[in-house]
Amino acid sequence: MDTSTSQILTVLGSIIFLLMCACAYLFYSFVTKEDTIKTMKETYQKLMRSFNDLDEQAKMIVRTDLELNKTREEMDRRLNVLNAVQRTSRQMSQALNESEIFQRISPNLFEDLGFVRVLIASKNDHHILKVRLNIGYKEPRVEAILKEIEAEPSLKAALREDRSLSSINCSNKTREKISQVFEVEHFIFSPIMTQNGNIGFVFAGNRYNAPEVTQGDEELITIFAGQIGQSVENAQLFEKVFRSSQELELKVSERTKQLAGALQKVNDISKKKSEFISAVSHELRTPLTSIKGYAAILIAGKIGEVPVAVKDRLAKINSHSDNLVGLINDLLDIARIESGRQEMKFADYKIKNLIDNVADLLTPQISAKGVTLNIRLAEQIEGIYVDISHAERVFINLVSNAIKFTPPNGTITIALSASLESGYAVFSVSDTGIGIPASELQKLFSEFFRVDNEINQHVKGTGLGLVLAKNIVQAHGGKIWVQSQVGVGTTFFFTLPCSKKSFDEHQAPEQLEHKNDA
Amino acid sequence: MPTDIGIGFSQFPNPPEATLQACVQVKNQLDASDTDLIIIFASPEYIVPEIQPIITRTLKPKHVLGSSTGGIILANGVADRGIAIMGINSSVMRFGISAIPDVGILDMHLTGFELARKAIQDLDSPTRKIFITFSEGVEKNCSPFIRGLNEALGKGFPIVGAISSDDFKYVKLFQIFQDQLLQNSAVGLLLDGPFHFALGCRHGFKPLGKPRTITKVDDYIIRTIDDQPAVEIYKHFLGSAAEGLKNITLNSTAAMYPLGIYLEEAGQYLLRNIIDILEDGSIVCQEGVPQGAEVHLMISNIESCRNSAIEAAELVKTSLADRQAKLILVFESLARHKILRRSALNEIQAIKDVLGNNIPIIGMCSFGEFGPFGAMDNLKNTYLHNESILIVALS
Numbered sequence: 001m002d003t004s005t006s007q008i009l010t011v012l013g014s015i016i017f018l019l020m021c022a023c024a025y026l027f028y029s030f031v032t033k034e035d036t037i038k039t040m041k042e043t044y045q046k047l048m049r050s051f052n053d054l055d056e057q058a059k060m061i062v063r064t065d066l067e068l069n070k071t072r073e074e075m076d077r078r079l080n081v082l083n084a085v086q087r088t089s090r091q092m093s094q095a096l097n098e099s100e101i102f103q104r105i106s107p108n109l110f111e112d113l114g115f116v117r118v119l120i121a122s123k124n125d126h127h128i129l130k131v132r133l134n135i136g137y138k139e140p141r142v143e144a145i146l147k148e149i150e151a152e153p154s155l156k157a158a159l160r161e162d163r164s165l166s167s168i169n170c171s172n173k174t175r176e177k178i179s180q181v182f183e184v185e186h187f188i189f190s191p192i193m194t195q196n197g198n199i200g201f202v203f204a205g206n207r208y209n210a211p212e213v214t215q216g217d218e219e220l221i222t223i224f225a226g227q228i229g230q231s232v233e234n235a236q237l238f239e240k241v242f243r244s245s246q247e248l249e250l251k252v253s254e255r256t257k258q259l260a261g262a263l264q265k266v267n268d269i270s271k272k273k274s275e276f277i278s279a280v281s282h283e284l285r286t287p288l289t290s291i292k293g294y295a296a297i298l299i300a301g302k303i304g305e306v307p308v309a310v311k312d313r314l315a316k317i318n319s320h321s322d323n324l325v326g327l328i329n330d331l332l333d334i335a336r337i338e339s340g341r342q343e344m345k346f347a348d349y350k351i352k353n354l355i356d357n358v359a360d361l362l363t364p365q366i367s368a369k370g371v372t373l374n375i376r377l378a379e380q381i382e383g384i385y386v387d388i389s390h391a392e393r394v395f396i397n398l399v400s401n402a403i404k405f406t407p408p409n410g411t412i413t414i415a416l417s418a419s420l421e422s423g424y425a426v427f428s429v430s431d432t433g434i435g436i437p438a439s440e441l442q443k444l445f446s447e448f449f450r451v452d453n454e455i456n457q458h459v460k461g462t463g464l465g466l467v468l469a470k471n472i473v474q475a476h477g478g479k480i481w482v483q484s485q486v487g488v489g490t491t492f493f494f495t496l497p498c499s500k501k502s503f504d505e506h507q508a509p510e511q512l513e514h515k516n517d518a
Numbered sequence: 519m520p521t522d523i524g525i526g527f528s529q530f531p532n533p534p535e536a537t538l539q540a541c542v543q544v545k546n547q548l549d550a551s552d553t554d555l556i557i558i559f560a561s562p563e564y565i566v567p568e569i570q571p572i573i574t575r576t577l578k579p580k581h582v583l584g585s586s587t588g589g590i591i592l593a594n595g596v597a598d599r600g601i602a603i604m605g606i607n608s609s610v611m612r613f614g615i616s617a618i619p620d621v622g623i624l625d626m627h628l629t630g631f632e633l634a635r636k637a638i639q640d641l642d643s644p645t646r647k648i649f650i651t652f653s654e655g656v657e658k659n660c661s662p663f664i665r666g667l668n669e670a671l672g673k674g675f676p677i678v679g680a681i682s683s684d685d686f687k688y689v690k691l692f693q694i695f696q697d698q699l700l701q702n703s704a705v706g707l708l709l710d711g712p713f714h715f716a717l718g719c720r721h722g723f724k725p726l727g728k729p730r731t732i733t734k735v736d737d738y739i740i741r742t743i744d745d746q747p748a749v750e751i752y753k754h755f756l757g758s759a760a761e762g763l764k765n766i767t768l769n770s771t772a773a774m775y776p777l778g779i780y781l782e783e784a785g786q787y788l789l790r791n792i793i794d795i796l797e798d799g800s801i802v803c804q805e806g807v808p809q810g811a812e813v814h815l816m817i818s819n820i821e822s823c824r825n826s827a828i829e830a831a832e833l834v835k836t837s838l839a840d841r842q843a844k845l846i847l848v849f850e851s852l853a854r855h856k857i858l859r860r861s862a863l864n865e866i867q868a869i870k871d872v873l874g875n876n877i878p879i880i881g882m883c884s885f886g887e888f889g890p891f892g893a894m895d896n897l898k899n900t901y902l903h904n905e906s907i908l909i910v911a912l913s
Contacts, residue, residue, distance in 0.1 A: 051728035058727035062755040
């Protein structure tokens with residue numbers, strides 16, 4: 001083998017080696033590329049899976065979002081409708097008559113609810129259904145519908161039984177019939193009720209391409225129908241009350257006129273009575289004075305001695321004349337005070353002096369009867385603002401009465417309360433006498449009234465003492481009342497002003513008040 | 519008198535009386551015999567011919583613009599009905615206004631172009647700051663409309679605005695231009711002057727599930743997603759509730775779960791409300807969508823909406839730097855307002871908390887919001903958004 005052959009062989013060997021290396025490299029590359037492609041394919045598949053997962057997740061998100069939005073929309077719609085129902089109900093409740101109620105129902109309310117056909121009807125005075133609101137129906141059809149309602153048993157029963165019907169709560173047969181009557185697919189029919197029964201209905205419906213009504217829609221329409229019923233009832237009640245009130249006002253007005261006339265008559269009569277008493281008293285007192293004078297002359301023997309028997313009779317004439325004068329004086333005083341002709345001389349006086357005078361004056365009678373007089377005057381109140389002669393008269397009359405009706409060994413108490421009543425001193429005259437029956441107390445201050453008891457049957461009296469006391473107290477702006485218990489005793493309370501200020505503040509005499517705890 | 523702003527609002531049931539009340543409030547605040555510009559936001563029932571002479575007589579405005587809305591945004595909340603009037607008197611701001619009645623006549627590109635051109639012509643100034651538009655009918659093919667605006671105003675020119683709205687009845691939408699009450703029209707306001715503005719736009723929705731691709735689209739109708747009938751995406755996530763999306767203008771389910779189109783250039787999700795499902799399973803969107811885009815079902819909640827309002831306000835605040843806002847305009851999705859409902863006031867309060875309590879706020883709830891994504895640093899593209907809040911502050 002020469003050198004050139006050896007070189008060629010070396011070159012060929014190198015080429016073969018290089019070719020083998022290239023093949024090996026290619027084989028290696030092929031194997032690794034396959035891996036890369038495989039890896040890339042796997043990555044691609046992963047990515048695709050992720051995308052698909054992402055899509056599925058997105059689908060879930062969208063559907064959840066749809067649900068949420070649907071719920072939100074429904075809530076918004078419901079809220080809007082509720083607001084509208086509330087607004088309409090408020091407006092309806094302010095209506096004062098039935099027609100006004102229906103005028104205040106806005107068609108927008110039903111549009112908001114999504115109804116395109118609405119009928120609201122109520123019965124008129126002749127109990128015939130009349131349409132108050134019509135959305136979506138032509139007039140001739142409305143009349144036909146009202147007739148068909150009367151003929152459809154399911155609707156009649158619903159009206160009678162106060163039961164709402166809707167396309168989601170009634171049988172297929174009923175649904176079909178109602179759909180035919182109202183020419184709708186979806187509907188709610190709700191009766192309008194009052195306490196007197198059914199007065200109409202609310203119907204709301206939709207045509208065939210509208211969504212089905214919901215339970216919520218049904219509840220809203222039912223509530224709304226209830227509101228209409230309530231408002232109608234309120235309006236009817238208002239009308240009734242209004243009419244009654246007008247009648248009452250008329251009656252009161254007439255009665256007031258009658259009473260005013262009667263009062264005028266009473267006042268006139270009372271005035272005439274006072275004038276008559278005053279006149280008669282004057283007329284009686286003059287001859288009585290003469291009688292008394294002549295009797296006194298005769299008793300004194302100024303025109304010659306009279307027999308003892310005659311003297312006794314004359315003494316009786318004199319005594320009875322005294323009684324008569326007393327009676328006439330009382331009547332005159334009452335008449336004067338009632339007619340306002342009696343001039344009162346008000347001044348401040350010490351209570352103690354007044355009570356002492358009264359006690360001194362009545363001591364002989366008290367001693368003669370054998371009763372005890374107690375005087376309990378609260379020291380806090382010292383003076384009163386009164387016409388002293390009249391004030392003394394009140395005490396004298398009341399204490400005299402007490403003496404009369406208190407048995408021997410009994411007690412009479414003149415007391416002055418420590419607390420004032422609106423600037424007035426509260427006096428009381430109580431006894432441990434026979435007491436006055438409750439039934440008699442009301443009449444006690446009436447003229448000429450005398451309690452029907454044994455003492456009064458034997459002891460003379462005019463029945464004017466308490467009336468005079470009452471008039472005097474009232475002339476002072478005070479009041480007088482009595483408490484009594486049969487067999488226990490009687491207490492007269494009366495008030496007199498403590499000062500000019502108190503008297504001025506109570507210028508208008510208060511109505512006499514009987515406070516009877518017995 | 520650099521710039522005076524007055525805002526009046528009334529819910530008096532009688533529209534002319536309400537308009538008069540709102541005008542008087544504006545006049546009292548401006549204390550001037552005439553007004554440079556007034557912008558009106560009112561619920562459709564308040565937009566009646568009788569209000570025009572009252573506005574003219576009371577405020578003597580030089581420029582009048584407005585839109586119907588299902589929600590009037592004010593500093594104290596969102597009113598579902600009523601009329602709000604904002605008056606501006608300024609010695610530094612200049613205004614140019616324009617209108618294209620009946621947008622169906624011209625193609626959308628030309629409509630946008632003409633709207634901007636007329637406003638430029640009316641402004642009569644070599645410079646301009648920001649363009650505001652209220653429109654109806656452009657939303658289904660808004661890309662050429664925006665392109666038309668950009669061609670006239672310049673690429674990257676700030677364009678904001680709103681699609682007129684009502685309370686989802688889609689019966690009568692209005693645009694107001696001077697003494698005309700227009701329908702199916704576009705109106706525009708071009709502003710210029712030595713003032714600053716800042717804006718922020720956010721929606722607060724998050725994507726759900728794996729990314730899918732819009733495989734076939736005709737303007738605003740998405741035919742297929744991942745080569746499946748487009749409705750399958752809703753059926754997959756919503757189940758039987760997807761049936762409720764048929765034959766609707768915009769219900770709460772659709773508002774809750776708009777589609778999110780991922781925009782590569784913005785790095786954001788552009789929201790699209792759906793307004794119908796066709797028999798073949800195609801989804802009808804409120805506005806146009808691009809083919810081939812990544813799409814997700816989107817979700818939000820009251821908190822994320824509120825947070826997005828705060829974020830939008832923060833963007834405005836950052837752009838304003840040390841400057842104090844004099845007026846805040848808010849354009850917010852009516853669908854979003856439907857989601858927020860009673861929480862709408864919280865959102866307004868959140869904006870006030872960030873930007874200041876005493877700044878006048880006025881705005882409208884719309885069927886679509888024009889604006890860039892995010893803030894001032896992203897002005898190059900204007901989009902028509904759904905379910906978003908756009909805050910514009912003038913300082």
